[in-house]
Amino acid sequence: MNPGDTFGHLGSIVGSLMFVWAMFKQFFPYQLINQIEKHSQRLVIYMYPYIQITFNEFTGERLMRSEAYSAIENYLSSKASTQAKRLKGDIGKNNQSLVLSMDDHEEVADEFNGLKLWWASGKHISKAQSTVSFHHSMSEERRYYKLTFHKRNRDVILGTYLNYVMEEGKAIRVKNRQRKLYTNSGAHWSHVVFEHPATFQTLAMDPEEKEMIIDDLITFSKAGGFYSRIGRAWKRGYLLYGPPGTGKSTMIAAMANLLGYDLYDLELTAVKENTELRKLLIETSSKSIIVIEDIDCSLDLTGQRRKKKEKEEEGKEKDPGQKQQGMQERDVRTSQKLDPALVRKGRMDKHIELSYCGFEAFKLLAKNYLNIESHHLFGTIHELLKEIKITPADVAEHLMPKSSFGDAEIYLKSLIQALELAKEDARKSSAWSSLDSK
Ligand SMILES: Nc1ncnc2c1ncn2[C@@H]1O[C@H](COP(=O)(O)OP(=O)(O)OP(=O)(O)O)[C@@H](O)[C@H]1O
Numbered sequence: 001m002n003p004g005d006t007f008g009h010l011g012s013i014v015g016s017l018m019f020v021w022a023m024f025k026q027f028f029p030y031q032l033i034n035q036i037e038k039h040s041q042r043l044v045i046y047m048y049p050y051i052q053i054t055f056n057e058f059t060g061e062r063l064m065r066s067e068a069y070s071a072i073e074n075y076l077s078s079k080a081s082t083q084a085k086r087l088k089g090d091i092g093k094n095n096q097s098l099v100l101s102m103d104d105h106e107e108v109a110d111e112f113n114g115l116k117l118w119w120a121s122g123k124h125i126s127k128a129q130s131t132v133s134f135h136h137s138m139s140e141e142r143r144y145y146k147l148t149f150h151k152r153n154r155d156v157i158l159g160t161y162l163n164y165v166m167e168e169g170k171a172i173r174v175k176n177r178q179r180k181l182y183t184n185s186g187a188h189w190s191h192v193v194f195e196h197p198a199t200f201q202t203l204a205m206d207p208e209e210k211e212m213i214i215d216d217l218i219t220f221s222k223a224g225g226f227y228s229r230i231g232r233a234w235k236r237g238y239l240l241y242g243p244p245g246t247g248k249s250t251m252i253a254a255m256a257n258l259l260g261y262d263l264y265d266l267e268l269t270a271v272k273e274n275t276e277l278r279k280l281l282i283e284t285s286s287k288s289i290i291v292i293e294d295i296d297c298s299l300d301l302t303g304q305r306r307k308k309k310e311k312e313e314e315g316k317e318k319d320p321g322q323k324q325q326g327m328q329e330r331d332v333r334t335s336q337k338l339d340p341a342l343v344r345k346g347r348m349d350k351h352i353e354l355s356y357c358g359f360e361a362f363k364l365l366a367k368n369y370l371n372i373e374s375h376h377l378f379g380t381i382h383e384l385l386k387e388i389k390i391t392p393a394d395v396a397e398h399l400m401p402k403s404s405f406g407d408a409e410i411y412l413k414s415l416i417q418a419l420e421l422a423k424e425d426a427r428k429s430s431a432w433s434s435l436d437s438k
């Protein structure tokens with residue numbers, strides 16, 4: 001039981017004492033009463049060395065759910081699941097996991113820099129005054145959290161601990177919330193629920209580089225304070241490049257899942273002009289990843305549009321508005337495939353190459369798809385992968401279950417067959433090209 005409640009239970013005893021005291025006061029001189037009251041107050045403060053803070057669920061006219069209350073609720077959820085005896089369970093907003101929180105009149109202890117403190121949940125039930133509707137005239141429950149701590153820790157708790165609880169609580173909310181995948185048609189975003197199972201654990205690539213990328217992302221996500229201190233927008237650009245089927249889109253989904261961010265899939269070819277692009281970018285929320293897929297092709301398409309238009313308008317004088325539009329497109333077109341201004345540091349801070357499947361990446365796929373970590377055919381595959389370029393997507397295709405009773409050997413053999421076929425093709429085509437050059 002937390003010390004706050006122990007003293008709470010004393011409330012009724014104190015009440016009775018007050019009654020006796022009121023009777024007593026009538027029979028003793030005023031000065032003596034004053035002295036006794038002064039000392040008894042000191043005694044109460046001395047005997048009750050704890051401070052309590054109450055955080056109500058609703059603030060103002062019960063219209064707004066308090067930010068602080070929900071941050072505390074999130075912060076306490078993990079502590080509640082290990083400490084509280086009575087819990088409340090609900091399906092989280094992502095519709096996947098069960099979210100537990102402490103039931104009313106439960107309490108959990110917490111520790112911060114070696115200081116002990118206690119959180120208790122409770123509710124007041126009051127008859128609502130409002131007669132606006134039937135529901136409102138029913139009794140209202142007002143929930144709250146009460147924090148109790150020793151008064152000697154006041155500075156730490158009020159100064160650092162509460163900030164820490166708010167930050168942690170908000171971070172947990174970002175992680176648990178239902179995330180969205182936005183796409184644009186023209187200058188408007190529309191969204192669906194984002195539920196992609198990709199994670200860095202299942203992404204097949206060089207393990208060291210993977211660790212570096214995860215580290216980079218986590219460092220970035222925690223560096224808000226740093227960015228504002230140096231006066232830079234808190235954003236980071238990644239350029240993912242590599243042949244089709246090497247996991248670029250999968251990595252983006254894994255990034256969003258790692259950080260708990262929303263995804264904005266920006267279709268550049270649907271954007272007509274800069275003002276539209278600006279509008280779209282302004283409308284994106286914080287904690288999000290903006291993806292421009294196939295950025296080289298998008299730029300090229302813009303170029304093709306220009307070409308087509310030029311053909312249609314050959315010999316015709318362009319009106320000034322269109323001229324400006326043409327200019328912008330020409331700017332893009334005259335740049336090489338990726339404009340250096342686009343990929344410079346600050347725009348694209350990190351360049352990540354996703355490439356053909358190496359042996360390490362293959363082993364991860366075999367573990368994910370076939371649940372095996374070694375096999376006598378691994379040696380053959382290792383040798384073939386040194387010579388043959390095959391994408392992780394193609395390897396994955398061979399490892400996909402094709403019937404309910406296929407075993408690992410069948411899938412590995414099908415992969416070896418494909419690799420040998422590719423090797424044979426490569427040998428033939430190099431023989432042809434050496435004939436041609438004669
Ligand atoms: N590195 C990888 N690790 C795990 N799975 C992969 C990897 N690369 C590809 N895959 C598998 O192949 C499928 C296609 O990959 P993905 O869409 O990520 O490729 P991409 O590089 O974005 O290709 P594109 O350039 O065509 O867009 C994925 O759904 C995934 O199952």
Ligand SMILES: [Mg+2]
Nearest residue numbers: 248249250293
């Ligand atoms: Mg892709």
